[in-house]
Amino acid sequence: MRSASVNNECYAQVVAKANLHKHILHASHDLHKHISRTVNEFEHSSLQSTFGWDSDISFPKVLGDVIESLAGAIFVDSGYNKEVVFASIKPLLGVMITPETVKLHPVRELTELCHKAQFELSKGKGFENGEACFTVEVKAKEMSFAHTAKASDKKMAKKLAYKEVLSLLKKSLDS
Template sequence: MTVRVCGLCTSRLEFLGDAVLDYLITIHLYDKYPGMSPGLLTDLRSASVNNDCYAQSAVKAELHKHILHASHELHKHIVAMVDHFEQLSSGTTFGWESETTFPKVLGDIIESLAGAILVDSGDNKGTVLQSIRPLLEPMVAPETVRLHPVRELTELCQKEHYVMEKASVSCDKGVASITIEVEAKGVTYKQTHTASDKKTAKRLASMDILNSLKERMDDA
């Protein structure tokens, strides 16, 4: 298929693609797993519909090589993330296994492509899924899904009656910094992470706290 994008800026296609991918993946999961609880369906969708998932898919298909830009900082960020991607398991493109964050522009590639294919195909959603799905393989499954670290940490604290303080958030020159503190039976665990956005910083800080708590539980 030849994708025609004349007259449409990529940000509009990204907006469209974001919405259609969310819908298509939701329907795909709903149809593939009949009888599955809404909670697990939500977990599957969250691990499938996110910037890191799309960004890793774009890098895996080497689509990042076709980005035209004049930003030295963006180039450095993309190179660093590509190097990091090569250290991850080549069999995964989903979940929260990455300990860093991918530039949003990488995830935008997949969303823009989905939007462009939707427009070019005359709003044929089946064509969008058929075209984009190979880029997202292997898709998340019940046996491979992992909870988002923020949710996993919250549920662990509730289950074990740990005290989690309200996250401390600050932003400076486009960089978000988040500190998470958890008191687990007299021991305080505190982690601070910075990232280009608050969600990523919170995810990374939560991952570190989780790892520390799990090590403590294993040693107990």
């Protein structure tokens, strides 16, 4: 539960939903463009009401840092009172993850599934035309499932590749 809700992606989504990104002061034109593009993409996605690992959007780390900075400032200003921090931040966060809605990160879920079922899992990474590439392949009995994902950063490429192979593997196991 903790790793699913206390992560940069969830915090960044909270910042985008609350329009707090408009209050970030910085001198980088590229960062401003990246934040604007990401928030716009998020606002037009179907994931606005979800949290966790479903997002295919790569949020700039600075967005998640906003929540951590707010919590830290409130913690210091309140005389190091955790209850005040929680009471102040909770309305902003809302109900991000509950036991009913929690999902494992696709990397963890596929890794655990392969280990349990004794499937062979292989992976590779690299760069192509300035984009991060990540390939995942699972050999399950007589079948093989593979996918290569490209993204602006290697963490997102890895997540997308694992997510796709996990989906293919689950469909195969269900039929």
